[in-house]
Amino acid sequence: MRQPPPEIEAVGISKIFGALKVVDDVSLRLAPGTFHALLGENGAGKSTLVKCLMGVYQADAGVVRVDGTPMHAGSPREARRHGIGMVFQHFTLIPSMTVAENLVLARPDLPLIIDWKAEFTRLRDFLKQAPFQVDLESHIANLSAGQKQKVEILKELYLETRFLILDEPTSVLTPQEADEVLGFLRRLVEAGELSVLLITHKFREVMAFCDSVTVLRRGRFAGAGRVTALDPERMAAMMMGEAPEGRRVDKVPAKRGAALLQLHALRAMDDNGLEAVHGIDLTVHEGEIVGIAGVSGNGQKELLEVIAGQRAATSGHITVSGELHLPTRALLRKHRFFVLPEEPLRNAAVPRMSVAENIALRVFDKPPFREAGFLLNRASIVNFGRDMIQKFSVRPPQGDAPIGDLSGGNVQRAILSRELSSGEVRVLVAANPCFGLDFKAVDFIHDRLIETRNRGAAVLLVSEDLDELLEIADRIYVISGGNLVHETTPVDADLAVIGRQMAGSH
Ligand SMILES: Nc1ncnc2c1ncn2[C@@H]1O[C@H](COP(=O)(O)OP(=O)(O)OP(=O)(O)O)[C@@H](O)[C@H]1O
Numbered sequence: 001m002r003q004p005p006p007e008i009e010a011v012g013i014s015k016i017f018g019a020l021k022v023v024d025d026v027s028l029r030l031a032p033g034t035f036h037a038l039l040g041e042n043g044a045g046k047s048t049l050v051k052c053l054m055g056v057y058q059a060d061a062g063v064v065r066v067d068g069t070p071m072h073a074g075s076p077r078e079a080r081r082h083g084i085g086m087v088f089q090h091f092t093l094i095p096s097m098t099v100a101e102n103l104v105l106a107r108p109d110l111p112l113i114i115d116w117k118a119e120f121t122r123l124r125d126f127l128k129q130a131p132f133q134v135d136l137e138s139h140i141a142n143l144s145a146g147q148k149q150k151v152e153i154l155k156e157l158y159l160e161t162r163f164l165i166l167d168e169p170t171s172v173l174t175p176q177e178a179d180e181v182l183g184f185l186r187r188l189v190e191a192g193e194l195s196v197l198l199i200t201h202k203f204r205e206v207m208a209f210c211d212s213v214t215v216l217r218r219g220r221f222a223g224a225g226r227v228t229a230l231d232p233e234r235m236a237a238m239m240m241g242e243a244p245e246g247r248r249v250d251k252v253p254a255k256r257g258a259a260l261l262q263l264h265a266l267r268a269m270d271d272n273g274l275e276a277v278h279g280i281d282l283t284v285h286e287g288e289i290v291g292i293a294g295v296s297g298n299g300q301k302e303l304l305e306v307i308a309g310q311r312a313a314t315s316g317h318i319t320v321s322g323e324l325h326l327p328t329r330a331l332l333r334k335h336r337f338f339v340l341p342e343e344p345l346r347n348a349a350v351p352r353m354s355v356a357e358n359i360a361l362r363v364f365d366k367p368p369f370r371e372a373g374f375l376l377n378r379a380s381i382v383n384f385g386r387d388m389i390q391k392f393s394v395r396p397p398q399g400d401a402p403i404g405d406l407s408g409g410n411v412q413r414a415i416l417s418r419e420l421s422s423g424e425v426r427v428l429v430a431a432n433p434c435f436g437l438d439f440k441a442v443d444f445i446h447d448r449l450i451e452t453r454n455r456g457a458a459v460l461l462v463s464e465d466l467d468e469l470l471e472i473a474d475r476i477y478v479i480s481g482g483n484l485v486h487e488t489t490p491v492d493a494d495l496a497v498i499g500r501q502m503a504g505s506h
C-alpha cells in the first residue's frame with residue numbers, strides 16, 4: 001500500500017536571477033490528494049517556483065514545508081525523500097540509453113551491482129498496471145516527444161512519487177494522449193494516492209482535471225480559486241491582468257498560386273534503420289498552409305528532419321519551384337526557405353549564446369552584420385536583436401542574456417522571430433510551433449503564420465494539435481505509419497474519420 005501524499009506548503013518564496021526578481025513572495029498550500037494547476041503567461045515564473053519546491057533552485061527567501069516540517073538542504077534528493085518528484089519542461093532522460101536503463105538508473109536506492117534480470121521482471125510487473133506502454137528496449141533518442149514524455153511520467157510512478165509536479169507535460173502530447181495521462185493521474189489523486197501540481201497553458205485541462213488553481217503574473221501571486229468557481233475568461237484575466245486584446249490577423253480567402261514546395265517520393269529511415277517515411281509525395285502551393293496531422297511516432301519526425309536537412313533521404317527529393325532543393329546555406333537563402341523545428345532550444349538554438357546572437361544566426365555572415373572580411377559587426381547584431389525582441393515581445397527584453405535562460409515560450413518567440421525576419425519568406429516549415437505557449441503567444445504565432453501565407457508563401461505545418469490545424473490550415477493531411485493516408489479541408493473535415501486515420505485503423 002502506498003503512503004498518502006504529503007501536505008506541501010510554500011511560504012513567501014522569492015527567487016532572484018541577476019537583477020530580476022523572477023518569483024516574488026509567492027505562497028502556496030497544497031492539501032494531500034489535490035490536483036492543483038499553476039497558471040501564468042510565458043515567463044511568469046512558474047517553472048522557477050516549482051524548481052524551488054523541488055530543491056533544484058535555492059529560494060532567496062521563504063520556506064517550503066512538508067507535512068509541517070521545513071525542508072533544510074533544499075535539494076532534489078531531499079525532495080525525493082519526501083516523495084516529491086517532478087517532470088521537467090525539457091526532457092531529462094538520457095538519450096543514448098534505453099527506456100529500461102533510464103527507469104532503473106533513476107532509482108535512488110540503486111544497488112552497486114544491478115541484477116538486470118530481476119530489474120526487468122520488476123519493470124514488467126510495474127508496466128502491467130501502468131497507464132501506457134512503452135518498449136523497454138527502445139533507445140530514448142529514437143522516441144518521439146510524446147513517447148519520451150510518457151517515459152518521464154512512468155519514471156515518476158516507478159519511483160513511487162506521491163507529490164508529482166508536472167511542468168507542461170501535455171505540450172508534447174496529442175489531446176487524446178493528454179486525456180489519457182491526466183485521466184490516469186486524476187484517478188490516483190481521487191484514490192488518495194497522489195497529489196499533482198500541474199503547470200499548463202490549456203484551460204481545457206484545468207477545467208477537466210484540476211480541483212484548484214494558483215495564477216502567477218510577472219513573478220507575483222495574481223489569484224487563486226477553486227476550479228468550480230472559475231471559468232477560462234476569469235483565469236485569462238488573472239494571467240494577463242486585463243482582458244486580452246482581440247486584434248487578430250484576418251485569414252484572407254486562399255489565393256492558391258503555383259506549386260512551390262514539393263516532396264517527390266521521399267523515403268527515409270528512422271535511427272534503427274527501419275523505413276519510417278514510405279515514399280511521400282506532397283505539394284504546397286503559394287499562399288496556402290498545408291497541415292500534417294498525426295500521432296507522434298508515425299514518421300513526421302523523420303520527414304521533418306529530411307526537409308530540414310538533419311537526416312538524409314534514402315530516396316526521393318525536394319524541389320522548390322521545380323528546382324532541386326538541398327539544405328545548404330546558399331540554397332536555403334536562395335529559396336528563402338525557413339524551418340521552425342520542434343524543441344527549438346535543442347534543435348535550433350545555441351543555449352549558451354545570447355538571445356541577440358541566436359536571433360542573428362541566420363544573417364550574421366551577411367552585411368551589415370559582417371563587415372570587410374570576417375569581422376562581425378557586434379553593434380548591428382545587438383540592434384537587430386533588440387528590434388526583433390521588441391517586435392516579437394520576447395521577455396525579458398534583454399538581448400545579452402543566454403537564450404537557455406529564457407522561459408520555454410520565450411525561446412520559441414525568439415527563434416520564430418529569427419526564422420520569419422530574415423528577408424521575405426517563400427517556404428516555411430514549422431513543427432508544433434505552439435507547444436508550450438500561453439494562449440496569447442499561440443494567437444501571436446498563428447497570426448504570423450497566416451500573415452506569411454497571406455503574403456504568398458508556402459507554409460507546411462506539422463502539428464499534433466488537430467484543433468490548431470483545423471483553425472489555420474487550408475488543407476490537412478493525416479500521416480500514419482509513414483504514409484499520407486487522408487486529405488481534407490478544415491470545412492469538410494470529419495473528426496471521426498480523421499481520428500480513425502490517425503489511429504491507423506482505416
Ligand atoms: N537560470 C536563469 N537565469 C536567468 N534568468 C532566468 C533563469 N531561469 C529563468 N529565468 C528568467 O525567469 C523568468 C521566469 O522564467 P520561468 O522559466 O520560470 O517562466 P515560466 O512561467 O515557466 O514560463 P513558460 O510558460 O514560458 O515556461 C523568465 O524571464 C526567465 O528568462
Ligand SMILES: [Mg+2]
Nearest residue numbers: 047089407408
Ligand atoms: Mg516554464
